Amino acid sequence: MTEFIPVFQPVLDGNEKKYLTECIETGWLGSNGRFVKKLEKEFSQYCSQKYGSCTTNGSSALDLALRVMKYTYKWEDNSEIIIPSFNIISAAQSCIYNNLKPVFVDAEETTWNIDTTKIEEVITKKTKAIVIVHIYGLPSDVSPILEIANKYNLKIIEDAAQAHGQTYNGKKCGSFGDIATFSFFTNKHVSSGEGGMVLSSSEEIINNVNYFKNLCFTKEKFIHNDLGWNMRMSNLQAAVACAQLEKIENTINKKKEIGSKYHQLLKEIPAKLSCERMPYAENHYWVFGIVINEDVKLSAKQVREKLLEENIETRPFFYPMHKQPVLERLGILDKIKRPVSEKLYVKGFYIPTGLNLTDSKLEYISEKIKKILMY
């Protein structure tokens, strides 16, 4: 038996220590520190957006994005926001916290991203925006979404939390949104342990982000015209993210290498693997997913349990938004069927892609998966 293989392990061999040491030696711990500004500047440039604003994490970046878009464009309460059903709860939750209504669209079979052919069906007079999420490291098919947004005069909120450095037809993910969000969670291509960013090329929008993330303080400090949050990032977190950003191309290459090896090693298993490439992008494999064929009697949960017995950590796929008990209770669900995202949850899971995984570990993991699914 091998030692425990976590789904992710970071490699921190760049300037992380050096930059943290500078934080301590200069006494700059807070959100006014130079690494916060450096990260905002360098990461927004990297993503081809003009401005960035660091946040506590990717979920808070979405809270800010929805709040600021509603505030800037004066959306009414209960305006509708289109979101992929196959997704983490953050975007839906951000809508609800901002008195906006999330409306869900099913996933597409091959890429697991939003099914762009099903977006127009749910557009109403109340629809204000589409949230694009690039699931698991492969971009959504952005062009048809932009066309729809253009046709119906909708804004784009781009959640690129799983797609740092990824491109769609050669253009950076995170550059397509009127506002875009990222996460720098531990397992992301750029990490600060916990952290996030909001990007925009509109100065007004980013000023509003900075306003709402800093408790809506005004020049007359402690007098408030709006309610905000404290969602500021510390200089410590930004220091580490700056160091990680310097190495992002290495990280992406390593991830692509892991993904490519898994494709070779697992090509015979009765399952669909993370899509290798679409005409508009190659997968970056933020995570490497497996969706077991329907005719295999095992659920993802059963396979995951067997893999854990072999010391291999895995994670379940997202549970569809249109089935969430909390959203049912809040009375915001409709009767539309979204079978793909339901199947993805039952049959899907993802396997280790830590940056330090050796070939022999990848072979070990693949062998165990084959044993469970094929023999």
Place this chain on the structure above:
Amino acid sequence: MTEFIPVFQPVLDGNEKKYLTECIETGWLGSNGRFVKKLEKEFSQYCSQKYGSCTTNGSSALDLALRVMKYTYKWEDNSEIIIPSFNIISAAQSCIYNNLKPVFVDAEETTWNIDTTKIEEVITKKTKAIVIVHIYGLPSDVSPILEIANKYNLKIIEDAAQAHGQTYNGKKCGSFGDIATFSFFTNKHVSSGEGGMVLSSSEEIINNVNYFKNLCFTKEKFIHNDLGWNMRMSNLQAAVACAQLEKIENTINKKKEIGSKYHQLLKEIPAKLSCERMPYAENHYWVFGIVINEDVKLSAKQVREKLLEENIETRPFFYPMHKQPVLERLGILDKIKRPVSEKLYVKGFYIPTGLNLTDSKLEYISEKIKKILMY
């Protein structure tokens, strides 16, 4: 002219660098890292509470505290929460975000803390809790508040964000609340740049805090029965706070020394200074406040502007909650007069108390204040 004197500067001469280096060398950046657990254990013990849960900051700690108390004790929407009017907006905002109604009580002249003789006036059948805030480093008069809470069966939420290590009649601030919150903002006695903690001696309450701060994830990951937030602290922030906690007694002593020197140097000015001591506590001077006498024609704002010309940074006092434009707009204000907190805003400000301030700097600052207020 002296070099610029900021209101606060940290001293980071302990294990900060060593602990951060450990984070990088062990690869633990996220909220499951050992320093998060260490900080939760050591800081809760230090505050005589059984359990702690690290958060992104003090405001989010309050969001969590209000949410969890409402959830745990099944408070109805629009239940009333008593809060000092002389306060930062965070507690009032946390009430509103959780569909609770903040009700404000005026400050007391000497200590600037809540006027305990005015609490019973605002209690109704809907009142569920009192938020105790220890303003600027001097404890509130806890005993009469606990008596009232006991008489009316109210819960105590203790916001000790300005009173790390402070005591009331020998018992630690942060130990009196059914739930208590702290901030580890840059200028706090224990800092992580940005950070906070929720404390409680109830396992149920702290489990609920951990649930709501982690997006309400359950064992069946990605299936949600409630809406939460991501308010997790990174291991980096916790590492620095752990190092700071080791030196807290030095920090408190240094702050007390600065406060004591200011009292000597400024004893003749026509103003009320931060209260030195009450029968139940000595001031720790998280900040050192000055409230200009009414018969002096200058406002705090005017004095602050003159001090800035001398390269001395200061901050205004809190703006009363019962005058906030945003709360007026939301229709939650009443007609009760709260004259003390109004005066404190107009006439009050605070002056530098950085941990590395030399005697000559303290003398320089005091001379300039005297020049403005006396000559």
